[in-house]
Amino acid sequence: MSSHMGSSGKNILLTGMLVLGSAFASAKPMVLIPGGDYTPPFPASGDSSRTSTKIRIPAFRLDATPVTIVEYLAFLQQHSEWRKSKVKRIFADSTYLISWKEDLKPSSKNFSSPVTQVSWYAAKAYCEVEGKRLPGTREWERIAQTIPGGQDSAGYNAQILEWYGRPSSKDSSDGKGSTNAYGVHDLFGKIWEWTSDFNREGPEGMISGDRNNAFFCGGAAGSAKPSGVDYATYMRFAFRSSLKPEYSTASLGFRCATEASDEK
Amino acid sequence: MKSEPEKKFANKFRACFGILLATGFLSAHAAPQTFPDSSLYQLRSTWITDAGQKLRLADLQGKPRLFTMFFGSCQTACPMVLARLKLLESKLPSDWEQRAGFVLVTMDPGRDDSGGLAAYRKQTDLRTDRYTLLRGNPEDTRELAMLLGIAYGPSKKNGGIEHTVAMILLDRKGRIIRRDESLEDEEGQLKALQSAITDAGH
Numbered sequence: 001m002s003s004h005m006g007s008s009g010k011n012i013l014l015t016g017m018l019v020l021g022s023a024f025a026s027a028k029p030m031v032l033i034p035g036g037d038y039t040p041p042f043p044a045s046g047d048s049s050r051t052s053t054k055i056r057i058p059a060f061r062l063d064a065t066p067v068t069i070v071e072y073l074a075f076l077q078q079h080s081e082w083r084k085s086k087v088k089r090i091f092a093d094s095t096y097l098i099s100w101k102e103d104l105k106p107s108s109k110n111f112s113s114p115v116t117q118v119s120w121y122a123a124k125a126y127c128e129v130e131g132k133r134l135p136g137t138r139e140w141e142r143i144a145q146t147i148p149g150g151q152d153s154a155g156y157n158a159q160i161l162e163w164y165g166r167p168s169s170k171d172s173s174d175g176k177g178s179t180n181a182y183g184v185h186d187l188f189g190k191i192w193e194w195t196s197d198f199n200r201e202g203p204e205g206m207i208s209g210d211r212n213n214a215f216f217c218g219g220a221a222g223s224a225k226p227s228g229v230d231y232a233t234y235m236r237f238a239f240r241s242s243l244k245p246e247y248s249t250a251s252l253g254f255r256c257a258t259e260a261s262d263e264k
Numbered sequence: 265m266k267s268e269p270e271k272k273f274a275n276k277f278r279a280c281f282g283i284l285l286a287t288g289f290l291s292a293h294a295a296p297q298t299f300p301d302s303s304l305y306q307l308r309s310t311w312i313t314d315a316g317q318k319l320r321l322a323d324l325q326g327k328p329r330l331f332t333m334f335f336g337s338c339q340t341a342c343p344m345v346l347a348r349l350k351l352l353e354s355k356l357p358s359d360w361e362q363r364a365g366f367v368l369v370t371m372d373p374g375r376d377d378s379g380g381l382a383a384y385r386k387q388t389d390l391r392t393d394r395y396t397l398l399r400g401n402p403e404d405t406r407e408l409a410m411l412l413g414i415a416y417g418p419s420k421k422n423g424g425i426e427h428t429v430a431m432i433l434l435d436r437k438g439r440i441i442r443r444d445e446s447l448e449d450e451e452g453q454l455k456a457l458q459s460a461i462t463d464a465g466h
């Protein structure tokens with residue numbers, strides 16, 4: 001009987017920790033992105049008019065910041081199957097958390113840096129545990145189309161491009177990240193981010209299986225660039241199309257989203 | 265991905281209601297079976313059949329399975345893939361369903377509910393002992409599609425779905441042994457299926 005008490009005591013403790021854990025997790029600030037129109041940068045495949053039509057993106061909520069190392073560590077403590085020593089190769093390649101010294105020891109001392117070296121499957125699992133999901137590419141890009149302060153899109157894009165051109169820094173904890181008009185932090189300047197459907201939308205033809213299209217074969221990438229698409233956007237789609245879901249690269253992290261109606 | 269809490273829960277439960285365990289009520293939630301590292305059956309997601317039954321992919325182990333993804337309102341590619349499956353079916357031994365199975369997973373879980381899948385089965389005349397029709401939540405569906413190498417998303421033009429086509433043969437432990445992204449190699453596909461069936465017989 002006493003051992004029984006002991007185990008239920010442990011259960012209460014565990015429950016307490018879980019509650020604490022989820023309270024901590026739900027404390028991560030999210031911002032409401034109102035419904036709005038999004039103009040895909042690439043015309044629909046087979047659409048000879050080469051003009052993009054607007055798509056309505058329903059309101060949703062998005063983590064204000066990318067998932068950090070300390071948040072990911074908390075996830076690993078609860079979900080041992082995602083620790084680097086245990087993760088199944090089918091869900092994460094050999095670079096998964098490769099810089100971490102041990103399963104629960106990140107290399108970076110700055111635990112508030114965005115976590116990187118995580119696969120799409122790991123990011124999906126993390127968001128699921130939080131009661132969230134990964135944002136869709138269109139949701140992500142809809143926010144990216146919002147220019148802080150309004151007008152100077154050329155200057156804004158130049159700034160993003162300047163970052164895209166820099167070699168990726170492993171520890172991007174300098175706090176110089178950007179804040180966008182909706183209060184979304186660090187959309188650019190720190191890491192690239194997984195989206196739920198990163199593999200489905202890109203330069204025209206991708207989805208129909210025609211991956212060898214002009215974008216990659218046309219010599220200078222600019223020659224295949226549809227007019228009106230800023231180059232920074234173009235680079236993001238090109239980067240996404242180079243990814244596979246098990247990839248875990250040093251510059252790639254994620255943040256989670258929920259439906260706007262969820263009380264999370 | 266809830267194995268730890270689930271295990272704790274199971275332990276607690278076992279202490280109080282040991283007899284219930286024998287009914288197999290918790291079997292799907294008990295310690296996970298081990299599959300090879302490259303097996304898709306390691307996925308813990310829950311799926312619903314057109315008959316409304318819950319299923320984990322691990323439940324499909326034991327027979328080679330030919331997977332494909334489709335959706336009920338698909339006008340062009342899916343009927344062609346289905347025609348291929350029926351063609352393969354016609355060339356297999358008449359009792360093949362005892363040694364293999366076809367699995368169709370909807371990539372439109374929003375519109376293809378269990379009733380929709382059941383209607384699809386009836387309309388396209390798919391035998392229940394040969395074809396498993398599955399629906400998952402949008403995230404798990406996307407995850408399975410990633411593993412199967414199928415890309416899809418809403419069409420920009422007409423509210424439909426744009427998608428790639430693939431038929432993926434898994435061995436009885438859930439490892440991919442062949443992928444067909446087109447309808448070109450009918451003979452090769454049939455041979456692979458036949459040999460998987462023969463292997464599974466042992």
